[in-house]
Amino acid sequence: MKCFARRSPLRRALTAVTRPRLASARFASVLLVVTAVALVAGGAAWLGGARNVGDWCWAAGTAAAVVPAVAWVLSALGRGEGGVDLIAVLALGGTLAVGEYLAGALIALMLATGRTLEAAARRRASHDLRALLEHAPHEARLKSGDEVRTVPTARVGAGDLLVVGPGEVLPVDGEVVGATAVLDESVLTGEPLTVEREPGTRVRSGTVNAGGAFDLRATATERDSTYAGIVRLARQAGAESAPVVRLADRYAAWFLPLSLAAAALAWLLSGSAVRAVAVLVVATPCPLLLAAPVAIVSGLSRAARHGVVIRDGAALESLGRARTLLLDKTGTLTCGRPRVLDVAAAPGRKPADVLRSAASLDQFSPHVLARAIVDTARERGLRLSLPTHVTEEPGLGATGTVDGHRLFVGRLLPSADRPDWARAAENRAVLDGAAVAWLTVDGRLAGAVLLRDPLRHDAPRTLRRLRAAGIERVVMLTGDRAEPARETAAVLGLDAVHAGLGPADKVAAVRAERARGITVMVGDGVNDAPALAAAHVGVALGARGSTASSEAADVVVTTDRVDRLADAVAIAVRSRRIAVQSALGGMVLSLLAMAAAAFGLLPPTAGALLQEGIDVAVILNALRALRADATERIVLAPDVEALIHRFAAEHDDLREVLDAVRDAADRLGAGAGPEALAAVGEAHRLLSDRLLPHEYAEEHQLYPALAPALGGPEATATMSRAHTEIERLARRVATHLAMADGDGGPQAEQLDDLRASLYGLHTVLRLHFAQEEENYFSLAP
Incomplete structure (x- = not known):
């Protein structure tokens, strides 16, 4: 037929x-x-x-x-x-x-x-709303053994294996099988660049296959898929x-x-x-x-062009009059996934070796912390070994053999006889609100990996833009613990924090805030759905959010960027x-x-x-x-975006340098022995070979390219001053090393200044990286 x-x-x-x-x-x-x-x-x-x-x-x-x-x-x-x-x-x-x-x-x-x-x-x-509707797929190619037949998308069930040909629209949500998929997600995200999705990666209906044919394992029916929800919103718009x-x-x-x-x-x-x-x-x-x-x-049309689908004109008008913004924390203000914050190493070991060993063992673990450790090691270009005899105890950690050594990565029971470096790592984890994955090698404590769900790079800029658009009160509602919630709120300058909340508590908080005026609630999880429905305007981050939260929302942000919320509010106003x-x-x-x-x-x-x-x-x-307005986000030329992506990737690679600088400072605290001096020398080598060339390239390539879009060279002046301070401290460390070589080792009067220079350099670098990621790197998708 x-x-x-x-x-x-x-x-x-x-x-x-x-x-x-x-x-x-x-x-x-x-x-x-x-x-x-x-x-x-x-x-x-x-x-x-x-x-x-x-x-x-x-x-x-x-x-x-x-x-x-x-x-x-x-x-x-x-x-x-x-x-x-x-x-x-x-x-x-x-x-x-x-x-x-x-x-x-x-x-x-x-x-x-x-x-x-x-x-x-x-x-x-x-036009843009119609484009969403007209893009909707209505047929799929179902694969059964060696046979491929065309069926209506309504007949596709979860678990079915589909074939997606070049140029075809993904009919349902699914998981890439076999070959890597090259996708155009612009209909959902508004971004024109294609992306690669590895086998096993979840992908969403509505995206276009921009590469060769690949197999797709359906994880949802047509009705429950991402694009169907967007079409339902577009119908009501x-x-x-x-x-x-x-x-x-x-x-x-x-x-x-x-x-x-x-x-x-x-x-x-x-x-x-x-x-x-x-x-x-x-x-x-x-x-x-x-x-x-x-x-x-x-x-409504302009918001759709930015990857924000608004249910109807009433939601748009309410969004334009909103004065109170309520935000979930995990997955909304933070990335929703843990990332490696720091690596501590026992005396005689390097932080990079600790990370490589932990990631090698964790390759087979499904735990979210294990995946974060493996991803970070691969981003830093570390070559991982294949583990053998791997066993894992849920809630404790994994054990296995790597390069002939018996390794354990996971949680250790409390103990009073930890070495000084381990107690320092524990204290740092408490202060930073981080989780700790310990590494033991042949039964001896060798290092620790600190992990934390980091703040989204675009979150601070988003909140500044929202306040400029008329939002007067910003409140965090989270089920997380009070300590990390308060730290996040302090960084972002929020007006209030309510931590340790369940779904019912969030609904009660939303209703209390409604008395102040038009209230917007933003979330991404199943537990956020009741709160989204209780607010005047519910906003779901639909790129990684649940179907329940998207169905309960008045506004769905289809790309994984919270700054699109600021775009939507500016457009609504x-x-x-x-x-x-x-x-x-x-x-x-x-x-x-x-x-x-x-x-x-x-x-x-x-x-x-x-x-x-x-x-x-x-x-x-x-x-x-x-038409676009001055309050909308800055649009960069493709060559400038390419520069931003390049330097952002280099930041990931340079985390190893920051770890080495901190490790060298810590070792000097235990004395100026040969091991400590070797750690300082390694940190100086990494600074000279990798970090300083990166800072020089930023100063002479990235900053001049960004200046026109940011309003002139004065916009990057303070960041240039940070470059000067980084170079000054690096020279100071080099001078200390030269003096130590001439005198047979660092003198007692040098140690305090050398340690202060290393700690100061580590602090300046962390702050500088955070500022660049927030102010510059967040401009590019």
Whole structure:
């Protein structure tokens, strides 16, 4: 069969969304052609001396608009809305009654033009939302043994093996099988660069296969997949009137009787029906009813372009008025995955060797800390050995043989006889809120790996932008312990922290904050879903978040970047401002024109032309919501983004240098023996060979490239000063080493300054790296 009996639910959704809009747009276009032809034909007849023929043409054009205008009024009344188009019907009938045929033809053309402009504006504004819908896959290729057959996506079940060909859209969420997949995720994330996904990696429906064919193991049905949820949101986008649009309807409720009263009063006082018709002409169609929906839909479209799908206009308008922001911690403000913070080594060992040994053993462990250790070792270019005889005890750790030595990596029981370096590592873990994975080699304690869920690089910039957009209060709601929560809050400058919360506690906190004003809740986990539903606006980070949180949310951020929330709020604030500005501005202009017409200063024909201009002006103003604004994030050139990615990758590689500097300082604390001096020498070698060249390249390549986008070279001046301080401290360490070589070892009076220089260098480097990652590297996707 060429076509299937059952269409995909996504395909039915697309048809339901697009068909009514297409029909309405076509009818408006036909009416515009008819009224324009009638107006031009009448004008030609008048110029040719056939005035009766001209009047008949204009009257025919006027009459052609009366029937649809009446239908629009009845349709609006049937929906319980104010029939503001009633003014248009009265104006059209009035011009026919008083013989102002040219004015009637102009009103008919104005009415058709307004409807056509509105349809075109909505079509343009909803382009990105339609793109989401039209992109929805409706077929999949199911693989059974050696046979591949095409089936509707609705028939795909979890566990099915699918084949995704080049250029095809992933029909459901799944896991890459076999070959590495090269994907274009721009529809979901807004980022144009392709990404590689290794076998075993989870991928989302809606992305495009930008490489060769690969197998996909379905992990969800079509209905439960990522893209289906986005399509459901897109269907609703704009379907419900936003409060600002309903505000326009309330204005229209008194604008209609005001217009009728003004027309009646003008007729009563002047005795001229023509003045009454002139008042009705400039009062219709009401531009505020055109401008507000166009601005709101424009905002929805622009947000979708940034990888943020907003459920409806009401959510967009509420987002633009929000003053309180509630945030989950894990996965929202932090990366949601542990990362290696530091590596401590026993005397006689190097931090890099400790990390390599721990990662070699942990390669077969499914534990989240083990995966973090392995990932960090690979990022630093360490060559891992293959472990043998590996066993793992849940909750304790893994044991195995690596390079002929018996290794253990995991949690040790509390003990009072730990060596000094181990107690220092424990203290550091407590102070930093980190977990510790200990390494023993042949039964002896050899090192420790400290791990922590790090702050997202884009989180500080995001919160600064949100406060600039009008957010006055930022509160963290987390189930995590109080100590790490307070540390994160201090770094970000949050107004309040509530730690140790369960789902019910989060809901209670959200309800308490709702009393202060419009409240936005942001989260990504299943436990966040009730809190998202309780807030005025729930925002789900859908890239790694749960289906439950996405379903409960009003806004879904489809890319794994929290700064897109700041984009959405800035767009919402601007769209709402433009909607109100356009609606009220158009209404004020109409009221002024009505006053002029009532006093006989504006005849019907001139009034019709003026009102047409007002309608066009407010629609064009509303479409400004589609354009970028200065409050949105900085957009960088591709070559600058490439530089950022390069230096960000180098930061990962240089963590080994920071570990070596800290290790050398620690060893000096135990005395200035040959082992400590060797550690200082190794740290100096790494500084000279790797770190200082990196800082020099940043200063002369990255910073000049970033300066234009950041507003000039002054924007990077403080970071350049940090480069100077890093170089000064590195030279100071080199001088101490030179003096020590000449004197047969460092003298007692050197030790304090050498140790202070190393600790100072480590501190400056950590701060400098964090500042660059927050201020510069977070600019690139």
